[in-house]
Amino acid sequence: MRKIDRPGPQYDVVIVGASIAGCAAAQALALADSERRRRILVIDRHRGVSPRFAGELIHPRGAQILEDLGFYGPLRAAGAVDVEGFSVLERADGRYVELAYEEIVGQRPRGLAAHHKSLVRVMRGVIAAQPQIDLCEGWVIKELQRDRQGVACGALLEGDGAEVLVRADVVIGADGKASAVRRLAGLPDERETIGFTAGLEIKDAAVRAPRFGNVVLGAWGPMLIYPITEGADGALTYRITIDLPQALPAKGARLADFLLDAYVPFLPERLAEQTAEALRGRRGAIEMAPTVNLPAPRAALPGIALIGDAAGCSHPITASGMTMGLRDAERLGEEARRRARAPRGERWLDEGSLRRYRAEHDRYVPTRQALADAIYEAFRGGNEGARAIQRALFEYWESGPSARRRSMALLSCAEGRPSVFLSEYIKTAGHALGSSIVPRHATHFPLQDRARQVRGAVSLATDKLGLVTQVMWAQIRPAWLPREA
Numbered sequence: 001m002r003k004i005d006r007p008g009p010q011y012d013v014v015i016v017g018a019s020i021a022g023c024a025a026a027q028a029l030a031l032a033d034s035e036r037r038r039r040i041l042v043i044d045r046h047r048g049v050s051p052r053f054a055g056e057l058i059h060p061r062g063a064q065i066l067e068d069l070g071f072y073g074p075l076r077a078a079g080a081v082d083v084e085g086f087s088v089l090e091r092a093d094g095r096y097v098e099l100a101y102e103e104i105v106g107q108r109p110r111g112l113a114a115h116h117k118s119l120v121r122v123m124r125g126v127i128a129a130q131p132q133i134d135l136c137e138g139w140v141i142k143e144l145q146r147d148r149q150g151v152a153c154g155a156l157l158e159g160d161g162a163e164v165l166v167r168a169d170v171v172i173g174a175d176g177k178a179s180a181v182r183r184l185a186g187l188p189d190e191r192e193t194i195g196f197t198a199g200l201e202i203k204d205a206a207v208r209a210p211r212f213g214n215v216v217l218g219a220w221g222p223m224l225i226y227p228i229t230e231g232a233d234g235a236l237t238y239r240i241t242i243d244l245p246q247a248l249p250a251k252g253a254r255l256a257d258f259l260l261d262a263y264v265p266f267l268p269e270r271l272a273e274q275t276a277e278a279l280r281g282r283r284g285a286i287e288m289a290p291t292v293n294l295p296a297p298r299a300a301l302p303g304i305a306l307i308g309d310a311a312g313c314s315h316p317i318t319a320s321g322m323t324m325g326l327r328d329a330e331r332l333g334e335e336a337r338r339r340a341r342a343p344r345g346e347r348w349l350d351e352g353s354l355r356r357y358r359a360e361h362d363r364y365v366p367t368r369q370a371l372a373d374a375i376y377e378a379f380r381g382g383n384e385g386a387r388a389i390q391r392a393l394f395e396y397w398e399s400g401p402s403a404r405r406r407s408m409a410l411l412s413c414a415e416g417r418p419s420v421f422l423s424e425y426i427k428t429a430g431h432a433l434g435s436s437i438v439p440r441h442a443t444h445f446p447l448q449d450r451a452r453q454v455r456g457a458v459s460l461a462t463d464k465l466g467l468v469t470q471v472m473w474a475q476i477r478p479a480w481l482p483r484e485a
């Protein structure tokens with residue numbers, strides 16, 4: 001067990017942040033280098049797990065990485081649940097669509113869901129058992145050390161009222177959206193808080209698809225209900241997350257009343273009763289987390305790599321943050337494996353490794369951010385354009401399994417090509433326009449409402465065009481073209 005109280009003076013890699021991305025990266029590096037046994041230090045500000053609730057649903061691509069890295073078995077043993085896809089319900093009595101992971105050909109048919117705290121606790125337990133890894137809780141990074149060329153070569157760490165200077169070839173920032181490593185590396189902080197998510201736990205929630213992420217629309221923001229723990233008797237405990245605006249209409253004990261009035265009526269009857277019961281039981285103590293958008297910064301600088309949320313995050317509606325962090329860890333592991341036999345005295349993850357990591361990161365992250373942005377806009381259903389897109393999404397998904405498969409591949413990060421995102425986006429916008437002009441599901445739909453929806457859909461689509469173009473460019477830009485600083 002390598003859980004230690006104080007870091008040593010010399011490592012090959014220092015990882016700041018021992019949550020999903022940090023633990024996965026440490027394990028990926030350790031497995032890539034079992035022969036040479038280079039040394040990896042992982043620090044985290046919190047002794048034990050951070051008290052905030054956060055990501056819990058992991059797409060099959062991420063679940064596969066957890067399995068490859070040896071986390072999946074211990075997580076299942078701790079009660080994590082295999083999940084089968086997403087379902088979307090328009091409102092309590094509205095249209096309903098299931099998007100199953102198994103429809104995506106060539107990938108694992110199930111994702112994984114777990115209580116966030118249990119996820120992090122189990123992952124820390126796994127890395128603490130690796131002889132190459134030192135895990136040090138209750139420590140933060142204070143300064144980055146640089147050599148004469150300006151390449152990061154270590155860090156000044158602080159914990160237990162002491163400071164320790166640690167030398168290392170590479171510092172990895174896995175310290176989340178407010179990353180101190182990113183700030184110390186001199187990158188601007190472009191975080192924007194876009195709203196809040198309230199979270200509650202419900203036993204045996206009455207959802208249509210028990211092992212799916214069940215999205216319910218209709219209220220100001222989407223609600224998502226998914227299993228987080230499976231008991232030994234097979235009973236499931238669920239999380240319900242409720243998306244709230246940035247300017248909270250009510251706080252403290254009054255928030256429960258607001259949720260009861262403004263959200264609960266959009267849930268199907270039995271689930272509404274269960275949610276109301278949970279809200280009344282937790283009056284004034286509802287778990288809350290801010291939702292943040294952070295456009296992807298440079299993911300690597302000399303001697304530094306940023307991974308997970310530190311390297312960009314978006315609204316959690318697509319439940320892709322952890323899968324992205326796991327992919328970052330996997331990529332660094334591949335680079336570490338490629339350099340495993342580098343001559344002694346040479347850096348393990350050298351500048352070539354970090355450059356390649358950044359190039360790959362720059363290609364897949366913007367697609368995910370654009371997708372989250374587009375889906376969130378549509379699922380919030382706040383204006384005419386969003387309602388038109390929402391209707392079009394249902395019609396598109398009802399049009400056949402290949403439409404569902406394509407959307408799901410993008411949503412679950414199995415498909416990251418911006419060209420596919422663009423073509424899906426154009427199809428949905430086309431559907432939105434078509435169904436605004438000739439609605440399929442409304443018998444009475446006055447001309448002026450149709451005109452409003454057409455205008456709304458066009459303005460929403462053009463609004464997002466800049467973003468879509470940026471995503472396309474990330475994919476097609478020639479590798480030799482210098483990137484912006």
Ligand SMILES: Cc1cc2nc3c(=O)[nH]c(=O)nc-3n(C[C@H](O)[C@H](O)[C@H](O)COP(=O)(O)OP(=O)(O)OC[C@H]3O[C@@H](n4cnc5c(N)ncnc54)[C@H](O)[C@@H]3O)c2cc1C
Pocket residue numbers: 016017018019020021022043044045046050053054055056057058139140141174175176177178179180181197289290291307308309310313316318319320321322323325
């Ligand atoms: C409400 C909500 C719901 C979400 N739902 C989902 C979901 O269903 N699926 C999904 O994939 N994603 C979801 N996400 C996103 C997901 O939580 C993040 O993408 C994921 O947690 C990022 O992991 P990370 O390891 O990069 O960073 P974090 O999980 O933020 O961890 C950062 C770690 O760094 C430590 N740290 C911070 N600063 C320092 C420092 N200076 N020194 C040392 N340590 C430090 C922290 O203590 C923490 O342990 C959700 C997010 C929110 C807010």
